[in-house]
Amino acid sequence: MKTNSLSISSNNALGKQMYQLISQLYPICRSITGNGFRETLRILQNYIPLEIREVPTGTEVYDWTVPQEWNINDAYIKNSQGEKIIDFQACNLHVVNYSVPVHQKIGLDELKKHLFSLPDYPDWVPYRTSYYKESWGFCLTHKQYLALQDEEYEVYIDSSLKPGSLTYGEYFIPGETSQEVLISCHSCHPSLCNDNLSGISVAVFLAQQLSQLSLRYSYRFLFIPGTIGSITWLHENEQRVSNIKHGLVLTCVGDAGKFTYKKSRRGNADIDKIVEYVLEESGKDYEIIDFFPYGYDERQYCSPGFNLAVGCFMRSPHGSFPEYHTSADNLDFVRPQYLEDSYQQCLTALQILERDRTYISLNPKCEPRLGKRGLYRAIGGQSEEALNELAILWVLNLADGEHTLLDMAKRSKMAFDAIYKAAQALLATDLLKEL
Amino acid sequence: MKTNSLSISSNNALGKQMYQLISQLYPICRSITGNGFRETLRILQNYIPLEIREVPTGTEVYDWTVPQEWNINDAYIKNSQGEKIIDFQACNLHVVNYSVPVHQKIGLDELKKHLFSLPDYPDWVPYRTSYYKESWGFCLTHKQYLALQDEEYEVYIDSSLKPGSLTYGEYFIPGETSQEVLISCHSCHPSLCNDNLSGISVAVFLAQQLSQLSLRYSYRFLFIPGTIGSITWLHENEQRVSNIKHGLVLTCVGDAGKFTYKKSRRGNADIDKIVEYVLEESGKDYEIIDFFPYGYDERQYCSPGFNLAVGCFMRSPHGSFPEYHTSADNLDFVRPQYLEDSYQQCLTALQILERDRTYISLNPKCEPRLGKRGLYRAIGGQSEEALNELAILWVLNLADGEHTLLDMAKRSKMAFDAIYKAAQALLATDLLKEL
Amino acid sequence: MKTNSLSISSNNALGKQMYQLISQLYPICRSITGNGFRETLRILQNYIPLEIREVPTGTEVYDWTVPQEWNINDAYIKNSQGEKIIDFQACNLHVVNYSVPVHQKIGLDELKKHLFSLPDYPDWVPYRTSYYKESWGFCLTHKQYLALQDEEYEVYIDSSLKPGSLTYGEYFIPGETSQEVLISCHSCHPSLCNDNLSGISVAVFLAQQLSQLSLRYSYRFLFIPGTIGSITWLHENEQRVSNIKHGLVLTCVGDAGKFTYKKSRRGNADIDKIVEYVLEESGKDYEIIDFFPYGYDERQYCSPGFNLAVGCFMRSPHGSFPEYHTSADNLDFVRPQYLEDSYQQCLTALQILERDRTYISLNPKCEPRLGKRGLYRAIGGQSEEALNELAILWVLNLADGEHTLLDMAKRSKMAFDAIYKAAQALLATDLLKEL
Structure with missing residues (x-):
């Protein structure tokens, strides 16, 4: 239920x-x-x-x-000793998202055209994408970037970009x-x-x-x-x-x-x-x-x-x-x-x-008698201690089809919940209907 | 007249x-x-x-x-010695307004159910009413309340609640x-x-x-x-x-x-x-x-x-x-x-x-010539010392049927009285009519 | 051109x-x-x-x-020695503008009725006019005014006030x-x-x-x-x-x-x-x-x-x-x-x-693809550095026929010029039309 x-x-x-x-x-x-x-x-x-x-x-x-649909299995950069210095398996941010497949050996200068790092945050790997222009690239920490030697690198991206x-x-x-x-x-x-x-x-x-x-x-x-x-x-x-x-x-x-x-x-x-x-x-x-x-x-x-x-x-x-x-x-x-x-x-x-709804009072001319409906205290003369009663008066006063309950809560500076409960009580006693 | x-x-x-x-x-x-x-x-x-x-x-x-119509002749509380300790004749707030008639002897505990006082203001008698629930009660100072002994009291309210x-x-x-x-x-x-x-x-x-x-x-x-x-x-x-x-x-x-x-x-x-x-x-x-x-x-x-x-x-x-x-x-x-x-x-x-009325200028295109109507100083070139003249100009300018005199007073930051007098002068010279 | x-x-x-x-x-x-x-x-x-x-x-x-048309050739005040003590040729403010012609000898008391000076600024000549009331007068420094002797003066204004x-x-x-x-x-x-x-x-x-x-x-x-x-x-x-x-x-x-x-x-x-x-x-x-x-x-x-x-x-x-x-x-x-x-x-x-014009987007449902029109950077993922691109997005978003370019500049808090240039670029790529 x-x-x-x-x-x-x-x-x-x-x-x-x-x-x-x-x-x-x-x-x-x-x-x-x-x-x-x-x-x-x-x-x-x-x-x-x-x-x-x-x-x-x-x-x-x-x-x-x-x-086209992009999928990737693996990617890395190996140095001239064959060591993986950048490995997609360790962090998938290392590959520029939507990189086309590549597998080639290139020198440092050429490699750098495909690298992204953050000099201000040398331990973080940036996230980069190239959805709408065919290219490939790697992201790495700036520390990794600075450690690169002038040698030949093997770059490998086993990705596919195909209809899907x-x-x-x-x-x-x-x-x-x-x-x-x-x-x-x-x-x-x-x-x-x-x-x-x-x-x-x-x-x-x-x-x-x-x-x-x-x-x-x-x-x-x-x-x-x-x-x-x-x-x-x-x-x-x-x-x-x-x-x-x-x-x-x-x-x-x-x-x-x-x-x-x-x-x-x-x-x-x-x-x-x-x-x-x-x-x-x-x-x-x-x-x-x-x-x-x-x-x-x-x-x-x-x-x-x-x-x-x-x-x-x-x-x-x-x-x-x-x-x-x-x-x-x-x-x-x-x-x-x-x-x-x-x-x-x-x-x-x-x-x-x-x-949050909009209501209309069914008793719009003067206030209805709350007492006979059990919505009012019995002994008059005290000051404004009865807050829920005030919520009832607000709802009755503003139930003209032009105020939502939230409008009432804001105008009365009362909690939405108090206004909502007052509206429920008035609905239950047939003093209100929804617009 | x-x-x-x-x-x-x-x-x-x-x-x-x-x-x-x-x-x-x-x-x-x-x-x-x-x-x-x-x-x-x-x-x-x-x-x-x-x-x-x-x-x-x-x-x-x-x-x-x-x-029902409520009337009251007298009311009091007497202690066991027959002394009036609360007397309606001394202060009509002593009786809860709309109290039904009562005349009986009751003990202190029962009496207290019908008493109202103000602990924070021990010298003041509160005002209480019971218009829409039949009951009776007395209001008294908190000092009076505290002085009550555990004895039998005579309560008397000579009121009537009848069609009227x-x-x-x-x-x-x-x-x-x-x-x-x-x-x-x-x-x-x-x-x-x-x-x-x-x-x-x-x-x-x-x-x-x-x-x-x-x-x-x-x-x-x-x-x-x-x-x-x-x-x-x-x-x-x-x-x-x-x-x-x-x-x-x-x-x-x-x-x-x-x-x-x-x-x-x-x-x-x-x-x-x-x-x-x-x-x-x-x-x-x-x-x-x-x-x-x-x-x-x-x-x-x-x-x-x-x-x-x-x-x-x-x-x-x-x-x-x-x-x-x-x-x-x-x-x-x-x-x-x-x-x-x-x-x-x-x-x-x-x-x-x-x-506060709304006027329309009868000369809305350009300013009318005030001088020939005796509403303007003769020698030009001085700065804005003529405040009443300024009020006249404000009224003429805003007499478009969309501004009341109060609107003009507020917009011009001039006294309502000055604006009102200017409007009277303009009415007298047929430069204005009421909308 | x-x-x-x-x-x-x-x-x-x-x-x-x-x-x-x-x-x-x-x-x-x-x-x-x-x-x-x-x-x-x-x-x-x-x-x-x-x-x-x-x-x-x-x-x-x-x-x-x-x-009537007013013209003036000359004007002066001469003292009893025949010395020009006020001379229109020296400063044309000396004559009350629109003064009628006058040529007469008068005493100091009578003269003073036609003089204007500024006690608070004793070295300055005031500017006065009398367009709509026929009169004549001279303006002079307050120093000149104070130096006037109780003697006979020759006042001369060679002006004309004639149909023209x-x-x-x-x-x-x-x-x-x-x-x-x-x-x-x-x-x-x-x-x-x-x-x-x-x-x-x-x-x-x-x-x-x-x-x-x-x-x-x-x-x-x-x-x-x-x-x-x-x-x-x-x-x-x-x-x-x-x-x-x-x-x-x-x-x-x-x-x-x-x-x-x-x-x-x-x-x-x-x-x-x-x-x-x-x-x-x-x-x-x-x-x-x-x-x-x-x-x-x-x-x-x-x-x-x-x-x-x-x-x-x-x-x-x-x-x-x-x-x-x-x-x-x-x-x-x-x-x-x-x-x-x-x-x-x-x-x-x-x-x-x-x-400042009002435009309508020709691609109002979702953003158009800016990249294929050369209006967008290629590599995504960077933060908001491309301000002109932002201007383009603002113009596209507000080009609903209800916002002028100035409205856009104010709402975006961007320079009018940037918004204007963005609109020009969008017009050039057929993404916008004038309302």
Whole structure:
């Protein structure tokens, strides 16, 4: 039997489960296509009944084309002594993602044209991609780079770039209405934990929880390759897009930083108001930032032709921390308590979204007599101690069809929960109806 | 002959008259129905030609029913020696308002279930009511409470609760138009001065003054029992409610606190803008607070089915001072100068309301030549010393049918009076007409 | 061949030319009519092909009448020794502008009724006019005034006030569209440099520069007598007024003070937003002030019957500096660098006005693929270093027909120029069209 009670774990038990999922996904070499992505989705199927979709290479999706599928078995650089000085098996970031196959011997000068390192962070391996231009390359620590001798090297990348398909995962939880909430995570990055195994993991556990509840909205969870994945989904599902009333992109939700919410392009969508309200009420440190057309898949959802009410929920935003897109975004960079805290704020926001409705008073002229309905204290004359009674008065006063419960909570400066409970009490006594 | 000049007394002569009226009304035991309320209205009839209305017990008024009429002759508690230790004749707050009759002997434990005192203010008697639940009780100082012995007491309340009527007073001053300004005071409290003999007294003197003036608006003064009175009036006069364009509830206007104006539910009604402007211009300390659905009869006037432009004008708001609803809200707590100051601010606001109109320039293209109409200095070249001329220019510039005189005063940062006089001069020279 | 490149002089070469023009115009005795005004316009014709218009005395222009033409040859006051103690030839401010002719001998007491001096600035001669009341008078330094002996004086003003015409200059630069930008300068003041030879000079050089450019808007430059000139122009050209979409009154643009922009009566017109943006971006000290119906010809352009989007661009506003309307507003009070700086800000604003358009994305659903159009870097994964790319993304995202380029610049906090260049690149690749 479905219920609306939301059970939250103590001692970060849920956070530890999320972290465990991240740990399991961490070693896999994902890309925007290929078997690493498929393997990732299959693991998620152990948690939620995800459907796995394949869109063939060459499919036209708006201005884009689904690319060839990339797979990789192995890669290394050997020095003239035949020693593997760079080994894909040790860290899949070592290979520029989408590198074409190569096997040749080259000198240091030529090799350097294909190497990427971070002089400011000499122990970290950067993450680089070359999706839309055929090339190959290796990423390495700057220490490794500096240690290179002027000798001949053997470079080897056993990859393939062939017609195949783009893979994504989709989980649809039907609710009372066909109106949808979209939760979208880019899932194409290889061994990078905060960006975005954290988003994937929080989304999986949100989906698990929501599937246990009686829901007003339908929920659509997407685990897609960044950019090309959302473009592909939007193209393939254009007739459904108008059902999406609210949405969140989840990314970078496992680090120790404060919460960051990037508003939808609309800037004043319900989801924007609700997330801001939840973060404000949380008492935690947070920042609300305006939409800008850079970042993750909110760029596509908020393109002017769709302009969906989709914001981006983060802790430290992409690009704001030095570990971003390097090997330092590892299993030490994300922690169970931050994952669980992110999950908790999202769930609270979704709970308000579920409960935030517009009502009309059935007794709009003067206040109704609360006492005869058991909604009022008996002895008059005391001052304002009865807060729930005040919530009832607020709901009655603002139940004019122009205020949502969240509007009432904000205007009254009372907790959403108190307003919600007051509305429930008034519905139960036939003093209110939904618009 | 009626004039528009408003004479204000010096030396608080008017304030002293208001205080005198309060002193006369103070001893009467009022309630939401009954003879105390009638006696109060008869005294007000010495000042203004109030009509006294009676609405029978049992009349259905929206969700409410006019209650039985309550009257009381005497009440006391005697100790076992037959000494009156609590005496209604000494202070009518001693009896819980609307107590049913009782006469019996009871022990201390049983008695205590019917007693109300204030441990934090051991010398004050609280004010308590039980309008909608049949019960009885006594209020006493906490010192009296603590002095009670474990003995047998005789409790006696000679009250009656019988079919009768709800009484209220209404004074209608007709103006040029049928559009009405409502001034409403709850008048049901027994010996409590600030809440609300102060509101009654200021309203009476405002009514007296306004009746001497040539008025644009019609004015309706209501002296009603709180809550049930405004509900009854609204129900009995529903067809007239749409005439009410502006209104004020007057309460707690005699204490030493700063002014407080609680805006109407609309929040940006003319009356809200005008009162805020008057208080700002007064140079006195004040606070503007948003509407909330608690307080006095503005709760009913601003219920969503009416949503009238009625604010609440106060000094210290109900509940914000410890004397509120206790015997300490007595003749020492209100002072003539504060009463007169409240009267003055209200009168200034009503004067602006009367004068605040929307005009259209009859010479909208370029400025008219003021000089040939005697509205301009002769020698050009000096800098902006001619302030009244500037007021004329402001009125001409903003007389586009979209700005009231108050809008002009605010935008120009000039005194309303200067703008008003400029408009009068322009009307006199046919450069302006009312919209 | 016309181009859109705007060349700005270094070393204030342009400012020096503007100053040179001011120096040439300074000695001429101008008034709201007469030969001084005509001579001024003829000098301007050396710079721009100004058309000189004459409107006959007696022409009714709205509430006003074109006055008699005033001309003056000479004027002086001689003492009893026959010495010229006040000489119009030395300073044309000595005669009250529009003085009727006079030649008589009078005593000191009678003379003083016709004298104007400034006790606070004893070395300065004030500027006074008497356009609409027939009288005569002299202005002198307060030192001169105090030195006057009790003797007989010969006063002589060889002026004439006869039917003639009101003269103004107009220069129309046609652009691609009939929509007009109005640049208006009052040009009626005699030897006063900041007010308003500075405005005249900056306008002349702006006109010269604009006439070299390929323009979207048509530009109308007016050199008119204050008040009566703008009233006359509006009356004579009422059918053209609706073409005026933007405008600036230029005055007091040569002094050392910070920039001051007085907004149009509308307050949020495009010209208001653009000038504020330009001044903000300039990094210089500036102040934005709201419209008020006092000042110069913006009073007429912004009268409610026209309500044109015309602001007033100044450095130190009229009346805010002691030299205003005195002989101290001389050639020392204005400087080439300030003139050129004013010119520069105006030109930048007009350039944005020219370029600020509204576009629609031709690829509104999801982002277009920039890479295949040469608008994107090849190797992904780096953080936000590519600022121009960000400008491209902003333009694409906001090209929904509801945002101008300036809106985009403000929302993105990017320079207008970067946004403009991005839009040009997108137009060139057929990703954008103008609304």
